[in-house]
Amino acid sequence: MNESNSTSTTFETRSLRAQARHGEASPLVAGVPRHVHLLGAGGAGLSGAALVLHSRGHALTGYDKSDSRFVRSLRVLGVPIALGDSQTELLPPDVELVARSAAISNDDPQVLEAQRRGVRVIKYAELLGLIAPARRTLAVAGTHGKTTTSWLTYYALRGLCEAAGRGAPTPGALIGGACRGLSSNAVPPQLGGWFAAEACEYDRSFLQIAPEGAIVTNVEPDHLDYYKTYEAIEEAFARFVDRVHPDGLLVVGRDVPERVVSASPCTVWRLGREIHVDLLGEQHGFFRFRLRGPGFATPEVALEIPGAFNVENAALALALSIGVVGRHWHLDLDQAADAAARSIHRYKGAERRFEPWGTHAGVEVVHDYAHHPTEVRATLEAARRALPGKPLHVLFQPHQHSRTARFIDEFVESLRAADRVVVSEVYGARAHIDRVGAGSEDLVLRLKRAGIDATFGGAPSASVATFAARVPAGS
Numbered sequence: 001m002n003e004s005n006s007t008s009t010t011f012e013t014r015s016l017r018a019q020a021r022h023g024e025a026s027p028l029v030a031g032v033p034r035h036v037h038l039l040g041a042g043g044a045g046l047s048g049a050a051l052v053l054h055s056r057g058h059a060l061t062g063y064d065k066s067d068s069r070f071v072r073s074l075r076v077l078g079v080p081i082a083l084g085d086s087q088t089e090l091l092p093p094d095v096e097l098v099a100r101s102a103a104i105s106n107d108d109p110q111v112l113e114a115q116r117r118g119v120r121v122i123k124y125a126e127l128l129g130l131i132a133p134a135r136r137t138l139a140v141a142g143t144h145g146k147t148t149t150s151w152l153t154y155y156a157l158r159g160l161c162e163a164a165g166r167g168a169p170t171p172g173a174l175i176g177g178a179c180r181g182l183s184s185n186a187v188p189p190q191l192g193g194w195f196a197a198e199a200c201e202y203d204r205s206f207l208q209i210a211p212e213g214a215i216v217t218n219v220e221p222d223h224l225d226y227y228k229t230y231e232a233i234e235e236a237f238a239r240f241v242d243r244v245h246p247d248g249l250l251v252v253g254r255d256v257p258e259r260v261v262s263a264s265p266c267t268v269w270r271l272g273r274e275i276h277v278d279l280l281g282e283q284h285g286f287f288r289f290r291l292r293g294p295g296f297a298t299p300e301v302a303l304e305i306p307g308a309f310n311v312e313n314a315a316l317a318l319a320l321s322i323g324v325v326g327r328h329w330h331l332d333l334d335q336a337a338d339a340a341a342r343s344i345h346r347y348k349g350a351e352r353r354f355e356p357w358g359t360h361a362g363v364e365v366v367h368d369y370a371h372h373p374t375e376v377r378a379t380l381e382a383a384r385r386a387l388p389g390k391p392l393h394v395l396f397q398p399h400q401h402s403r404t405a406r407f408i409d410e411f412v413e414s415l416r417a418a419d420r421v422v423v424s425e426v427y428g429a430r431a432h433i434d435r436v437g438a439g440s441e442d443l444v445l446r447l448k449r450a451g452i453d454a455t456f457g458g459a460p461s462a463s464v465a466t467f468a469a470r471v472p473a474g475s
Contacts, residue, residue: 027191028057029058030130031130034057034058034059035095035096035097036059037060037061037063037092037095037098037114038050038060038081039062039063039100039108040063040102040103042068043070043124045124045128047073047185047186048175048186049131049174049186051187051188054079055188061081063081063082063110064081065083066083067083073184086109088113090109097119098122099121100122101123125208126208128209129209129210131174132174132195132209132210133195136189136194137211139197140153140197140317141200141217142217143220143372144218145217146199147176147353148305148310150173150176150196150198151347152313152314152347153173153320154175154196155343155346157196157325157340159339160321161194164331170193171189171194171195174197177350177369179347179350179351180351201222201223201237207236207239210244211248212247213248213249214251215252215320216237216250217313220374221233224402225403238259238263239263241260242264242265244264246265248267250266250268250269251269251270251271251275252269253312254272254312271312271315271319275291276292278291278292284386284388285307285386286302286304286306286386287303287306287310288300288301289301291319291337293322299338299341301345303344305349306382307379307381322340352369371398371400373407373410373411377414380415391420392418392420393422393470394422396421398424398426399426404426408443412443412447415454418452421444421452421453421454422456422457422467422470423440423447423456423457424440424463425460
């Protein structure tokens, strides 16, 4: 185990060891019965919620269509997870609550059986709302950057916890993408500890959370299969910020609409107004900066994740953590800023967020989850900075037919930054909902019309083979 992983392990296990020393019993999460059955247990959100529930003594069972690392991690904890086709018989006889991911349809056999028995069925978002501790949750929302900003917030909380001393309860997190340094998508907090939560706007999920403080990174059109109009998206974000506690803090990016900001019942800090970034330098896409805010200034922050957009993500995470937790613990704000800044330097990134996959035949391979035109453009810009002078070959899998159809022209413009593009079949994460829209061949046709070297690769496995064959060794 390397040094950074060793440090992380020590920090994450401190609360559990402290409870064991003092003979503390972790009470069940309020509002959640003892036996919870998880449908879609390997999902990014639900598997993380399972880790938190397991740490609080809940009995868990689950189901998923296929095996995954998240399923295997739950099985290591002793949680039985059934695989294959969903069947009525897979619902345990003594289950008290069923929680399902967005990928599980309303007519799933286990959902119908639970309803027949009178067992409550809730979505992951509602479960997150029950898990997120009252007056101790910092929630991160926005069209882009939620996962990274949530993990940066968690790391800032770690630094503040260390600055506050041994009596401060360690923080936790429940985030949609796994942290590379922790190899997990969740960290159970010590009782009374602060909690960083990713708050997703799809299906208005984030309206289940009532945080002490919140971030809105940005607001753009997305999930229009659900919202239909951009005005409906703005209205949902406005309702989300209205749920922040009046004594709390809302921190927003530069371009968050005033309609959203004005709905806040609490103090608001906007990037470029109340909080300011001073850029200090850049090397191959990795930035150094200083953050100034009301009553504090950080030392130099050197990020270990590339991209100018991550400077803003880090600034928002630092501001919220310092503004809420630093004041709550009555820390000197400059001391709090120093501790939070030093801690986020340890953050090495999330899986599938500009994640280095090594070098093959002289070609550097990076994996990224970017699935919105704005994200694709930002990722390719970061790649150009991080890998100067190298040709940029992109294997792109569109995410949802409806998104591909609505933003097909924008995807073409974003992908202009690539030297070559291979497009795989569309990934339908919610196939029971997302059945119509443009396909990958439509996107390839538009790319070719725009003069871009593009190829349709077919299924993911075939696309990988096509992509590899088109990338010259050493490029």
